[in-house]
Amino acid sequence: MLKMKGVNKVYTTDMIETHALREFDLSVESGEFVTVTGPSGSGKTTFLNIAGLLETATSGSYELDGVDILGLSDSQRSVLRNQKVGFIFQGFNLIPDLNLFDNVDVPLRYRGLSAKERKARIEEALARVGLAARAKHVPSQLSGGQQQRVAIARALAGKPKFLLADEPTGNLDSLMARQVMELLEEINTEGTTIVMVTHDPELAARSKRNIQIVDGQVCDMNSYSVS
Amino acid sequence: MLKMKGVNKVYTTDMIETHALREFDLSVESGEFVTVTGPSGSGKTTFLNIAGLLETATSGSYELDGVDILGLSDSQRSVLRNQKVGFIFQGFNLIPDLNLFDNVDVPLRYRGLSAKERKARIEEALARVGLAARAKHVPSQLSGGQQQRVAIARALAGKPKFLLADEPTGNLDSLMARQVMELLEEINTEGTTIVMVTHDPELAARSKRNIQIVDGQVCDMNSYSVS
Ligand SMILES: Nc1ncnc2c1ncn2[C@@H]1O[C@H](COP(=O)(O)OP(=O)(O)OP(=O)(O)O)[C@@H](O)[C@H]1O
Numbered sequence: 039m040l041k042m043k044g045v046n047k048v049y050t051t052d053m054i055e056t057h058a059l060r061e062f063d064l065s066v067e068s069g070e071f072v073t074v075t076g077p078s079g080s081g082k083t084t085f086l087n088i089a090g091l092l093e094t095a096t097s098g099s100y101e102l103d104g105v106d107i108l109g110l111s112d113s114q115r116s117v118l119r120n121q122k123v124g125f126i127f128q129g130f131n132l133i134p135d136l137n138l139f140d141n142v143d144v145p146l147r148y149r150g151l152s153a154k155e156r157k158a159r160i161e162e163a164l165a166r167v168g169l170a171a172r173a174k175h176v177p178s179q180l181s182g183g184q185q186q187r188v189a190i191a192r193a194l195a196g197k198p199k200f201l202l203a204d205e206p207t208g209n210l211d212s213l214m215a216r217q218v219m220e221l222l223e224e225i226n227t228e229g230t231t232i233v234m235v236t237h238d239p240e241l242a243a244r245s246k247r248n249i250q251i252v253d254g255q256v257c258d259m260n261s262y263s264v265s
Numbered sequence: 266m267l268k269m270k271g272v273n274k275v276y277t278t279d280m281i282e283t284h285a286l287r288e289f290d291l292s293v294e295s296g297e298f299v300t301v302t303g304p305s306g307s308g309k310t311t312f313l314n315i316a317g318l319l320e321t322a323t324s325g326s327y328e329l330d331g332v333d334i335l336g337l338s339d340s341q342r343s344v345l346r347n348q349k350v351g352f353i354f355q356g357f358n359l360i361p362d363l364n365l366f367d368n369v370d371v372p373l374r375y376r377g378l379s380a381k382e383r384k385a386r387i388e389e390a391l392a393r394v395g396l397a398a399r400a401k402h403v404p405s406q407l408s409g410g411q412q413q414r415v416a417i418a419r420a421l422a423g424k425p426k427f428l429l430a431d432e433p434t435g436n437l438d439s440l441m442a443r444q445v446m447e448l449l450e451e452i453n454t455e456g457t458t459i460v461m462v463t464h465d466p467e468l469a470a471r472s473k474r475n476i477q478i479v480d481g482q483v484c485d486m487n488s489y490s491v492s
């Protein structure tokens with residue numbers, strides 16, 4: 039499903055080079071649920087952004103669902119991303135002047151669904167994160183954890199083939215973090231491949247496969263365990 | 266130091282009233298280190314914003330360091346806040362077009378310190394959170410956890426009498442979360458009164474006093490334990 043080989047990402051700012059990813063190798067099969075952990079600044083968000091076609095690698099190869107990403111133009115990458123990828127961003131990235139209903143609607147509009155189908159999905163997604171009553175409010179009227187839940191609803195509603203979640207429970211209490219994990223496990227059973235960055239050791243332990251990123255490189259812990 | 270009695274906070278939006286705080290009573294003595302926990306949407310940020318003079322209560326009384334807050338004008342509240350309160354915001358609230366050095370400098374400029382003293386404090390604060398090398402970068406060039414650390418440095422540099430921290434470790438791995446807790450415990454020993462909202466049960470257990478907020482009301486767990 040996802041195959042990265044020798045991926046490097048270098049950011050250059052006023053003559054300082056930051057090597058965010060170095061010779062990064064990773065394969066994720068269709069249907070897997072992989073958690074990603076690692077220290078702050080180690081490259082987790084950079085990895086997700088490249089995986090989700092939001093950024094391009096400086097070098098190396100990346101194949102998503104059989105498609106060679108490096109051969110694509112910007113607009114082709116954009117189309118592929120809208121069709122196949124769902125995101126839960128570390129900073130939520132909600133649109134401030136849209137209410138919750140419209141915020142959840144944004145990615146659905148790229149999927150060619152009818153207005154009736156979108157409305158049904160939005161209402162179900164908001165209900166599942168406990169925010170149906172706030173559909174007409176805007177993000178600034180919500181608590182930090184509530185905003186995070188809207189970002190989760192937005193990704194769930196899209197039923198994407200491939201879901202990338204960057205710290206989806208960082209602002210939630212333990213009970214709600216577990217509920218969100220259950221929602222994600224549910225859509226994983228329904229066929230969505232999930233890669234989730236988390237700092238929560240409980241959630242990492244709960245996933246079938248965990249990968250650690252340190253200093254821009256992968257350490258796949260599962261290759262050391264007896265299965 | 267902090268005394269709230271019968272505090273209510275009601276948000277009114279298109280005819281819906283949200284009671285964020287209800288008959289909220291809380292006293293915090295000078296020099297305490299109190300953690301605050303509770304479900305998402307329960308009122309923790311609202312409580313901190315009123316405590317830190319960023320918002321006003323709908324009703325009830327609030328006394329900070331002997332001063333009756335409700336009697337103050339907006340500008341008097343602002344002056345008091347700049348002199349006495351340090352904030353670590355849930356959303357970091359860094360200024361996007363200022364580099365890290367200038368971001369940490371912002372609250373120091375209200376304190377009447379010389380440029381030499383401010384420079385020394387900024388460099389020390391950034392070094393303590395491991396970001397001295399990035400002083401000339403802007404927030405968008407940093408990871409989520411790095412941005413959170415800049416917000417922490419900004420609050421530490423001010424050496425405020427009263428520090429309000431809203432989820433200061435939500436984007437940090439466990440090792441770094443513990444290091445941040447040590448930094449906070451250090452300034453608490455030096456005299457800063459700290460109120461910290463957290464979802465991390467380990468940090469809540471580590472603090473000398475923990476308060477739970479549920480549905481806009483306080484449950485002070487310590488009053489039930491034998492001390
Ligand atoms: N400007 C506003 N207008 C309307 N309702 C608001 C506003 N700000 C906050 N609220 C509501 O007040 C309640 C308390 O919000 P608050 O941000 O204090 O919660 P919290 O405990 O910090 O939650 P979290 O753990 O998710 O950060 C929530 O139901 C929230 O939606």
Ligand SMILES: Nc1ncnc2c1ncn2[C@@H]1O[C@H](COP(=O)(O)OP(=O)(O)OP(=O)(O)O)[C@@H](O)[C@H]1O
Nearest residue numbers: 049058078079080081082083084406407408409410
């Ligand atoms: N636009 C940019 N310009 C320069 N450096 C960058 C940029 N974006 C990220 N970096 C750097 O690349 C490294 C990896 O960042 P990344 O956001 O991937 O870390 P992360 O593992 O997600 O961290 P966290 O757990 O704190 O969110 C960091 O050192 C960061 O400062």
Ligand SMILES: [Mg+2]
Nearest residue numbers: 083128408409
């Ligand atoms: Mg990140």
Ligand SMILES: [Mg+2]
Nearest residue numbers: 181182310355
């Ligand atoms: Mg909050």
